[in-house]
Amino acid sequence: MGQVSEFLRRAEGDSLTYWCQGCKEPHAVNVGPGGWDFNGDLNKPTFTPSVLVRGLQLNRNEDGEWIGEGLDAWVRDDAGNAIRTVCHTFITDGMVQFLGDCTHALAGQTLPLPPLPSHMRDERGST
Numbered sequence: 491m492g493q494v495s496e497f498l499r500r501a502e503g504d505s506l507t508y509w510c511q512g513c514k515e516p517h518a519v520n521v522g523p524g525g526w527d528f529n530g531d532l533n534k535p536t537f538t539p540s541v542l543v544r545g546l547q548l549n550r551n552e553d554g555e556w557i558g559e560g561l562d563a564w565v566r567d568d569a570g571n572a573i574r575t576v577c578h579t580f581i582t583d584g585m586v587q588f589l590g591d592c593t594h595a596l597a598g599q600t601l602p603l604p605p606l607p608s609h610m611r612d613e614r615g616s617t
């Protein structure tokens with residue numbers, strides 16, 4: 491495990507992790523047998539089919555680090571319910587197309603895959 495390019499880290503098993511600037515957190519894609527198709531380009535990756543991530547919105551700072559604990563770990567609505575999130579993207583040649591069902595502010599936009607934030611980079615840089 492570790493950084494394999496400016497944009498990707500190797501994670502558990504056959505997964506690659508990238509930084510999602512919409513969710514402000516890492517997302518992992520399994521590129522092993524039975525997983526997503528991957529073009530093999532560590533700097534301008536393409537993963538197919540689309541990547542769909544559903545979860546609960548965590549309290550995070552701008553670097554994506556958790557800032558809450560226990561019941562304060564999740565962002566809550568006025569009724570006290572944890573807010574559900576959706577991030578649905580196509581990643582093609584290093585460009586991230588945020589689809590309209592995303593619950594964050596980047597829905598409908600296409601942006602370059604961002605470099606990994608400092609807390610996700612290896613001290614020695616990419617390998």
